[in-house]
Amino acid sequence: METVLPYFTEMIPFNYICLIAFIVALYFHFQGKKSLPHLLLFLFVINFIEIFLIMFWIKQYKSNVLIYNIYSIFCVCYYLYVYFHHFWEKSWAKRFIILAIVWFVYALILFIYNLNELKVNTSSYNIGMIMVMVLVLKYFYDLIYVDKYRSIVKEPLFYFSLGLLIFYVSSFPLLNFINFFVVEDTAMLTYVKLLQIGNVFLALGYLGAAIWSKK
Amino acid sequence: MTDNKIKISIIEDLKDVAVSLQAIINTQDDMHCEHIFHNAEDAMQFIPNHKSDIIIVDIGLPRASGIDAINFLKEKCPQLLFCMFTVYEDDEKIFRSLQAGAKGYILKGASKEKILNSIRELYQGGSPMTPSIARRIIDIFSEMGLNPSPVRLPLTNREIELLTLLSKGLLYKEIGDQLNITIGTVKQHIHKIYDKLQVSNKTEAINKLNTNRGQ
Amino acid sequence: MVEKVNDINWIILSAFVMPIFLSVILIWFFISYQKKKYQYEVESKDAQLREQALIIEQQNSIQNERNRIATEMHDELGSGLTIIKYLSDGVVLKLADEHVREDVIKIAHYSTGLVRNMSEIIWAMNSRFDNVEGLFGYIRRYAVEFLEDHNIEHTFMAEDIKEQINISGEKRRNVYLVIKELLNNAVKYSGAKRILIEARSNPNLYIRIIEEGGIGFNPDESKELGNGLYNIQKRMEQIGGKILFCRKFEGMEISINLPITPDDSFKSEQNIQT
Numbered sequence: 001m002e003t004v005l006p007y008f009t010e011m012i013p014f015n016y017i018c019l020i021a022f023i024v025a026l027y028f029h030f031q032g033k034k035s036l037p038h039l040l041l042f043l044f045v046i047n048f049i050e051i052f053l054i055m056f057w058i059k060q061y062k063s064n065v066l067i068y069n070i071y072s073i074f075c076v077c078y079y080l081y082v083y084f085h086h087f088w089e090k091s092w093a094k095r096f097i098i099l100a101i102v103w104f105v106y107a108l109i110l111f112i113y114n115l116n117e118l119k120v121n122t123s124s125y126n127i128g129m130i131m132v133m134v135l136v137l138k139y140f141y142d143l144i145y146v147d148k149y150r151s152i153v154k155e156p157l158f159y160f161s162l163g164l165l166i167f168y169v170s171s172f173p174l175l176n177f178i179n180f181f182v183v184e185d186t187a188m189l190t191y192v193k194l195l196q197i198g199n200v201f202l203a204l205g206y207l208g209a210a211i212w213s214k215k
Numbered sequence: 216m217t218d219n220k221i222k223i224s225i226i227e228d229l230k231d232v233a234v235s236l237q238a239i240i241n242t243q244d245d246m247h248c249e250h251i252f253h254n255a256e257d258a259m260q261f262i263p264n265h266k267s268d269i270i271i272v273d274i275g276l277p278r279a280s281g282i283d284a285i286n287f288l289k290e291k292c293p294q295l296l297f298c299m300f301t302v303y304e305d306d307e308k309i310f311r312s313l314q315a316g317a318k319g320y321i322l323k324g325a326s327k328e329k330i331l332n333s334i335r336e337l338y339q340g341g342s343p344m345t346p347s348i349a350r351r352i353i354d355i356f357s358e359m360g361l362n363p364s365p366v367r368l369p370l371t372n373r374e375i376e377l378l379t380l381l382s383k384g385l386l387y388k389e390i391g392d393q394l395n396i397t398i399g400t401v402k403q404h405i406h407k408i409y410d411k412l413q414v415s416n417k418t419e420a421i422n423k424l425n426t427n428r429g430q
Numbered sequence: 431m432v433e434k435v436n437d438i439n440w441i442i443l444s445a446f447v448m449p450i451f452l453s454v455i456l457i458w459f460f461i462s463y464q465k466k467k468y469q470y471e472v473e474s475k476d477a478q479l480r481e482q483a484l485i486i487e488q489q490n491s492i493q494n495e496r497n498r499i500a501t502e503m504h505d506e507l508g509s510g511l512t513i514i515k516y517l518s519d520g521v522v523l524k525l526a527d528e529h530v531r532e533d534v535i536k537i538a539h540y541s542t543g544l545v546r547n548m549s550e551i552i553w554a555m556n557s558r559f560d561n562v563e564g565l566f567g568y569i570r571r572y573a574v575e576f577l578e579d580h581n582i583e584h585t586f587m588a589e590d591i592k593e594q595i596n597i598s599g600e601k602r603r604n605v606y607l608v609i610k611e612l613l614n615n616a617v618k619y620s621g622a623k624r625i626l627i628e629a630r631s632n633p634n635l636y637i638r639i640i641e642e643g644g645i646g647f648n649p650d651e652s653k654e655l656g657n658g659l660y661n662i663q664k665r666m667e668q669i670g671g672k673i674l675f676c677r678k679f680e681g682m683e684i685s686i687n688l689p690i691t692p693d694d695s696f697k698s699e700q701n702i703q704t
Contacts, residue, residue: 137455144462149470152463169452229509235516275505302508303549305556323512324542327519346567347559383588384567386574 012196015050017203022047025210033213035156037085042078043206046071069114069121073107076128079164083135086157096131103128122176129168136161156209163205171198221246221338222266226258226284227273227300232323236271236300239327246334255284263291269337271321274301274308282308282315289316298337304345314416318342318409341402342409349381352412370411377404493557500555504548511541554603562595562631562690565602569609569637573627576610580617588629595631597690604665605635605688608673611658612639612684620644620682635671635688641681 011019022043029040036042049071057064080100087093107124114121139161143152152158174195223240225248227233233251240248250265252258255276262270270288272281285297299312299320309320319342321333333343356370370378373394380390387398394401518538525531553559553568566588577584609627616622616639623643630636666673671688 140455140459144459144466149466165455166452169448169455172448229513231513232516235520238520275509302512302545303504303552305549305553305559323508324515324545346571347564350564350567382567383563384570384574384586386571386578389574 011051012199014196014199014203015047017200017207018043018047018050021203021207021210024207025213028210028213032215034215035213036082036160036209038078038081039156039206039209043210046075063118065118065120066115069111069125072121072125073104073111073128076107076125076132077104079132080128080135082157082160083132083139086139087135096135100131103131120175126172126176132164133168136165140165154212154214156212159208159212160205163202163208167198167202167205170201171195174198220244221334222268223248223271223334224250224252224258224262224265224267224269225271225300226252226255226276226281227271228253228275228277229273236330239330240334243331246331255281258284259287262288262295267292267295269296269298269334271298271300271334272312272317274299274306274312274320282312285312285315285317296337298334305347310348310351313348313409314412316413318406336399336402339399339403340406341399342406343402344381344405344408346382346384349378352408353378353382355412355415370408374404374408374411377401378408381405497556500552504552507548508545511545514538514541550603550606554599554606557599559602560596560598562597562635563591565597565605566591566629566631568602569606569627569629572606572610573613576613577617577625582617582622583624584627585625586627586629589631591631595690597635601635601669601671601688601690604669605637605671605686608662608665608686609637609639611662615658616641616644616682622681631690633689635690636685638683638685640683644681 022040025035025040025043028035049067054064054067054071057067084093084097084100087096103124107121107128110121110124139157143150143158171194223246225233225236227236230253233253237248237251240246250261250267252261258270270284272284274281276284281299288295289297296319297312297317299309299317300323301309301320302323304320304322309317312320319333319337321330325333336342353375376394377390380393385393387401391398391401515538518534518541522531522534522538525534559565559568570586570588574584574586613625616625620641621644622641624641626640626642628636628638628640662673666686666688669688671686674685674687676683676685
């Protein structure tokens with residue numbers, strides 16, 4: 001218990017919301033309701049990583065860049081998976097998957113290449129997230145111009161997409177140029193705080209998706 | 216001599232009924248029925264060349280209807296009085312016949328006395344009316360009040376009063392008592408109302424024709 | 431040093447550009463979504479209205495078809511019954527035997543009665559007559575003629591009806607038949623000397639028959655009236671109305687109370703019974 005407690009005290013709002021999202025998803029899971037594909041699993045993993053693993057890694061190795069790199073690949077993969085699942089029947093989806101696979105290979109290679117360097121792999125993360133953004137924007141576009149009217153209030157994917165969009169757009173500048181600020185610790189703290197605001201929206205997106213489980 | 220007798224012709228397709236009616240009429244001194252027709256075409260051919268006072272027209276003739284016969288014969292012999300011969304008192308067709316120019320109706324199921332009295336009344340200028348007919352006439356004339364047409368004979372106050380009482384179901388005797396007139400006078404008022412009804416019907420038809428031509 | 435300044439410029443630039451980009455997207459999305467939602471609602475309302483109009487049209491055509499069938503049937507029957515009546519009248523004149531003559535007269539009488547019944551059915555079925563004012567008029571005509579024929583002093587008082595009040599064919603017919611039966615009883619069994627009929631329509635349909643003179647009857651005990659009273663009760667129940675018998679010192683007071691509902695004129699013709 002003593003070893004675990006410090007992890008919980010280090011939690012930031014983003015963690016709390018993610019945790020709540022996980023609990024909610026778990027609750028609905030036992031009621032037989034489902035939301036996004038494998039959302040429960042995803043939430044479990046990110047909660048575990050965010051709350052425990054990253055803190056652990058920091059305590060062990062002083063820097064969590066390595067974890068973040070692989071963790072961000074994991075997140076992007078999940079996002080891509082959710083949207084490919086949504087767009088499964090579309091003709092262009094199959095071709096886009098190929099692109100995603102290419103990206104995945106590239107990201108892995110980059111990860112392994114930068115294994116020993118304390119560098120955030122912004123290029124692979126950016127490209128991955130931009131692909132996700134394309135899918136998110138296509139989702140919104142379809143909602144208005146392609147699909148028939150449907151109510152989005154109870155749609156998990158809507159909240160998920162909204163969270164992703166706000167998160168990525170608001171944190172894009174900071175994430176991209178984070179490498180340039182690694183040197184100055186004080187400035188970094190401020191920017192990390194700003195990043196966290198963006199994260200909150202992401203977590204809210206997760207929560208929104210989890211809440212509106214059905215079937 | 217048959218000169219002062221009321222000359223009656225019958226247009227009725229039920230042969231037994233026609234013959235019986237003829238027999239009933241011919242028992243009387245003041246009336247005589249010479250001709251029976253079993254369809255409108257025969258009547259339209261024959262009647263213009265042979266003088267009659269009253270034509271009793273069955274409301275349900277085969278092929279050309281009684282109304283066609285009335286329209287045709289009224290033009291050829293304007294002084295003819297038409298009387299519909301009908302099973303039901305509230306028949307829709309009675310009203311349309313009245314609009315076309317009939318001045319009364321006799322129920323096929325009425326007693327001999329009633330039938331003969333109706334014929335005499337008609338000859339003397341009186342007509343019968345049912346409450347539903349009264350209501351329809353009131354409706355038609357009040358509708359016309361809203362869309363004034365060039366030639367429109369408004370009902371006199373007396374006539375409106377009479378129609379209103381009739382529409383409430385008062386008997387001729389009651390109306391006579393209430394308005395201090397005899398039953399005969401009541402029926403003569405009705406006769407005049409039918410005249411106005413026919414005129415307004417004709418002008419409606421002409422107006423419609425004109426508006427159609429105008430287009 | 432110069433590199434860093436450039437970087438800061440980039441960051442400031444993107445720090446402004448990104449939120450604007452985001453806001454633009456979100457605003458576009460929500461406006462378009464609301465527009466789409468509004469369009470959808472308008473369309474579905476239209477569809478609903480069209481559906482309703484279609485249903486009404488269907489109901490109308492069903493009603494018209496029913497009316498047409500009924501009218502045809504009644505026309506056919508009417509003609510036939512008329513022939514029966516006329517032939518019977520002719521036969522009566524040729525008969526010497528009094529008893530046989532009486533029977534033939536009954537034949538004629540029944541066939542004329544049938545025509546009258548069918549006329550009443552047509553009246554009940556035709557939605558043109560679906561109003562209270564017409565009902566009162568119809569009852570009045572029957573009642574006054576009936577009571578005149580039996581030489582009974584009578585008064586009919588109907589409240590003046592300002593606006594059209596709708597009432598279904600089924601209710602009209604049942605009320606009319608109940609009144610017919612009550613008047614018949616009054617004349618044949620109660621021996622009433624004077625009959626007063628009062629008809630009102632506010633707030634419920636209310637018709638009261640006051641019989642003066644005569645013995646009246648006890649609705650619970652009467653045997654002769656048995657079937658008739660049973661029918662009356664059933665008819666009133668069927669249309670959701672009540673009937674009250676009130677024995678007076680010399681005579682009877684019978685009142686009918688019937689609530690009218692707004693959708694009455696559309697209620698059917700399906701429920702007309704003979």
